[in-house]
Amino acid sequence: MTSPKKATATAHPNIALVKYWGKRDEALILPHQSSLSVTLGPLSVTTTVEFREGPDEVELNGRVAEGSERSRVLHVLDVLRAGTPQGGAKVVSRGDFPASAGLASSAAGFAALAVAARAAAGLPRDPRAESILARLGSGSACRSVQGGVCIWRRGQAADGSDSFAEQLVDASFWPELRLVVAMVSREEKDVKSRDGMRLTEETSPYYLAWATDAELEVERASELIRRKDLEKLGELAERNAWRMHATALAADPPLCYLKPATLELILRLKEARRQGVPVWFTLDAGPNPVLLTDAAHEDAAVALARSCGAAEVVRCAPGGDARVVDAHLF
Numbered sequence: 635m636t637s638p639k640k641a642t643a644t645a646h647p648n649i650a651l652v653k654y655w656g657k658r659d660e661a662l663i664l665p666h667q668s669s670l671s672v673t674l675g676p677l678s679v680t681t682t683v684e685f686r687e688g689p690d691e692v693e694l695n696g697r698v699a700e701g702s703e704r705s706r707v708l709h710v711l712d713v714l715r716a717g718t719p720q721g722g723a724k725v726v727s728r729g730d731f732p733a734s735a736g737l738a739s740s741a742a743g744f745a746a747l748a749v750a751a752r753a754a755a756g757l758p759r760d761p762r763a764e765s766i767l768a769r770l771g772s773g774s775a776c777r778s779v780q781g782g783v784c785i786w787r788r789g790q791a792a793d794g795s796d797s798f799a800e801q802l803v804d805a806s807f808w809p810e811l812r813l814v815v816a817m818v819s820r821e822e823k824d825v826k827s828r829d830g831m832r833l834t835e836e837t838s839p840y841y842l843a844w845a846t847d848a849e850l851e852v853e854r855a856s857e858l859i860r861r862k863d864l865e866k867l868g869e870l871a872e873r874n875a876w877r878m879h880a881t882a883l884a885a886d887p888p889l890c891y892l893k894p895a896t897l898e899l900i901l902r903l904k905e906a907r908r909q910g911v912p913v914w915f916t917l918d919a920g921p922n923p924v925l926l927t928d929a930a931h932e933d934a935a936v937a938l939a940r941s942c943g944a945a946e947v948v949r950c951a952p953g954g955d956a957r958v959v960d961a962h963l964f
């Protein structure tokens with residue numbers, strides 16, 4: 635294929651119901667266990683990549699990227715350029731949701747980067763290759779290349795060639811599913827996922843149990859999604875989040891991502907369920923729960939989040955695949 639040299643792609647973030655927590659290979663970002671997530675529409679990140687003469691330039695959300703942000707973007711491009719030599723790259727990326735929304739914009743950002751960079755290099759669409767490339771920027775990004783529900787299989791190969799995400803069902807499979815992000819705290823977390831997972835793996839005596847259990851939970855979650863069993867899936871998502879946080883709490887020093895408001899909201903869900911509202915939570919490495927419910931109870935879930943002090947609430951539903959778009963950012 636000939637190279638168009640400039641391409642733009644859009645991707646959605648995702649929320650894991652069975653989390654990825656811990657790497658067996660830090661450089662290649664290979665996980666110890668498989669994970670499963672829902673791609674979140676309507677939130678998105680759009681990235682334009684152009685290969686041309688000159689030094690690499692990276693701009694993220696209106697400012698020049700520096701330090702590890704810049705080097706992670708360039709690492710993804712360098713892996714691509716090692717296979718199909720290109721010139722220097724200009725990358726401009728913009729998200730339509732605030733980084734403070736508590737959702738990692740890096741998953742959507744690296745998925746959009748991988749899709750745009752391959753397209754700019756003249757390569758055909760290939761979800762497996764895009765997922766592997768996105769994974770090198772941020773592990774969870776490999777699950778944002780496709781929409782609906784995706785499973786990141788841990789793989790076995792030392793080079794990571796079998797560690798990528800595949801779609802279980804597309805976004806149209808379960809349109810009534812709702813994911814409500816409850817922003818109960820805007821505080822920056824003190825330990826980033828990357829460092830938190832390393833510390834957990836190295837020092838938590840529960841780590842092996844966590845990884846073994848998560849691998850099995852992916853299979854159970856897949857079956858519950860196929861059956862659209864919200865109640866059982868909600869229960870599974872809650873116990874997986876608790877198990878991840880319990881494993882992290884057992885690290886040395888302990889890692890606690892919960893804030894008092896996190897716990898207050900989580901504990902209120904039981905009462906809401908008793909009153910007939912089907913709502914469960916999941917929680918990434920941060921203080922803001924994501925509530926799982928259905929379209930009919932979305933307003934009730936939003937009201938509950940607000941009553942527990944959520945200053946901002948983001949309503950999401952399963953989103954579609956990352957796609958190449960015509961409108962470039964520069």
Ligand code: PMV
Pocket residue numbers: 649650652653654655669738740772773774775827828918919
């Ligand atoms: O891909 P990273 O480095 O942002 O790590 C993601 C870790 C969790 O969000 C806590 C879990 C997950 O699977 O998304």
